[in-house]
Structure formats: structure tokens, C-alpha cells
Amino acid sequence: MRVSSKAHYGLRMMTEFAKAYGAGPLSIAEVARVEHLPLAYLEQLASQLRRGGLVDSTRGVHGGYSLARPADQISVLDVVTVIEGEVSPVECVSHGYVTGTCQREGECASRGLWMRLKQSIDAVLSQTTLAELVTDQSLIDSMAPAETTR
């Protein structure tokens, strides 16, 4: 029951893109610098995010990535889903599940539980948008300016 650091990295990258939204594309070299993440790895994640339709890319010298839509219209769930695939505690509650695949389906008592769990997770993740993460971030920054020079 954990979020991969892959998804976590992706979210951090998306937060950077959100901060830069409207000011032209942001390169992953820049993201790697400010977030201290391995550049070559971010490249892969950025590709996934693009294929998932969350960001647009611009190649060439002043290229980079920018959010495909405003930050308040991209939820954490969107990001996690693109990178990790659908959030689903067990296969039988995932979207593409084909009825009958699990032989125990009829007599399974815990499916209801897993469905509640999935809904609960989805709710939390879809309620938080990148925009909120960014404003939380600036709140933190403004409250502890002495720490930022480290």
C-alpha cells in the first residue's frame, strides 16, 4: 500500500510545471536542478506524462514542457494514474475488470471492502489539484524564508 517514488517524482515535476505555467515551457534540466532528481530518469517520466496528455512538449533550444491545461484542472489522481496505472488495491475492482475472471467472485466477501478502499483513495487523490499543491508550497516558503538559503 504505497505510492512509488516514481509517481512521487512525477508529481514533483508536475508541481514545477504548474509553477511555470503561462511563462513558456520549462526544461527537465531545470526541474532536475531545483528538485535534485536524476535528469535521465525524469526524461522517461516526462514522456509518460506527455503520452498521458497531461503536458505538452516543445523541442529545441528554448524547449521544455508545459501543462496541457491549468493547474487547477489537473488532480494528483491524474498524475498518479498516468504514471502508475489505475489505482486499484486488487484486480477485481479495477476499471477494465471482466466479470467472472476471478472464480471466487460469487462467494467473495472482501470485494466490497476493496471497492470502498479504492473509492476512498480516489476521493483523496482527485480532490487535490496541482494548483493547491503550489499554493501550499508558497505558503510554506513565505513562512520560513530563512531556511531557503541552504
Add this chain to the structure above:
Amino acid sequence: MRVSSKAHYGLRMMTEFAKAYGAGPLSIAEVARVEHLPLAYLEQLASQLRRGGLVDSTRGVHGGYSLARPADQISVLDVVTVIEGEVSPVECVSHGYVTGTCQREGECASRGLWMRLKQSIDAVLSQTTLAELVTDQSLIDSMAPAETTR
């Protein structure tokens, strides 16, 4: 964001123990038979459950395992925690987290999110007890008796 089938197996086994509660120990050979799970694997899981204090074991001929306390006092969270370790989307919100381990702690905007997520998951898993799973099970069984002969 998924529950390992290891934990899922463990839960199924615990449900069997719950059904047999009060009627002497239940052997894992029996569990393996009715749940169609590999016996040798269940042995490992049963050991973990015992070490985690969720079941008591009896060796010898009519031995087996029985719940360490009534089924309504064991939650799904208890089971998952013993088998998978603490449920925690990211390290920095887990119980044993040492403040300062994550260098980004000060400026991390998503920690609040992960804490909400953990709480939400914990809530769902701790609200459901083995007793409820068992009664759900019997409800299902009584409603579709024709299917049980397959």
C-alpha cells in the same frame, strides 16, 4: 497503490480462522483446501500472523491455528499491517519516521496530502473487522446456494 496478494491470502486465511473460532484450531491444510491456496506458502503467512500476535498455534495431530481474540476485535488493517508492514503511501508519513530524514521536509507541499491519504486508507481498513467479512460471506452463500456446488 495496491494490496499484495500475499496480504490478500492472509486475509482469506484469517477469514477461515474466524469462521472456525471457538471450535478448536484449524489446520492450514484445511485452509489450503477450501481456499485453493498453496499450502507451503500459507505456512509462511501463518507464521507471520502468529508472530504478529493475531493467531495462536497448536502443534501436533489435531493442531492448527485459532484467532488470538474474537473476530470482531481484529480489523483488516491489523492483518494487512502484520503481513505488509505499516500502510504508508510514502516514508515520511509512517509511524517510525525520524524528523529531518527527508531533506525536503521543510518545503514539501505534498506531505499533507500523503497524510490525508494514509488516514483515509487506515480508516477504511480499520473499520472493517473479520466478523463483518464472515457475516457478509454467509449472506452471499445463503443468497446463491445454487452456485456453491460448482
Add this chain to the structure above:
DNA sequence: AGAATCCCGACTGTCATGGTCAGAATTATA
């Protein structure tokens, strides 16, 4: 004594994670 059981440690194959690397394609700019 022997069968049924739990107990334990070692082993194994497969897969996801968390990367790295080399090089090709594209584009701005000196």
C-alpha cells in the same frame, strides 16, 4: 511408533522499481 501438524531456513524464478546510457530528431540562435 507413526501420523499429523506446526516451524524454520534456504532456495528460486519472475517482475517492478529506479535508474543509466547512447544516440537520433528537432529547433533557436550566434
Add this chain to the structure above:
DNA sequence: TATAATTCTGACCATGACAGTCGGGATTCT
């Protein structure tokens, strides 16, 4: 027009978790 900055792609790799298997030991009932 060359070159530097970028994205894009596919291949590669090391590590550890997961999902098991196996062999044998310890215990207890009959």
C-alpha cells in the same frame, strides 16, 4: 550554417519484493 540546447526513444542494468517450493526438524495426539 554550424552548434548548442532540448526532447525523444530504445536498450540496458542492478536490486529487491513477490510468490512460491523444498527439505527437514520439533511437537503432540492416538
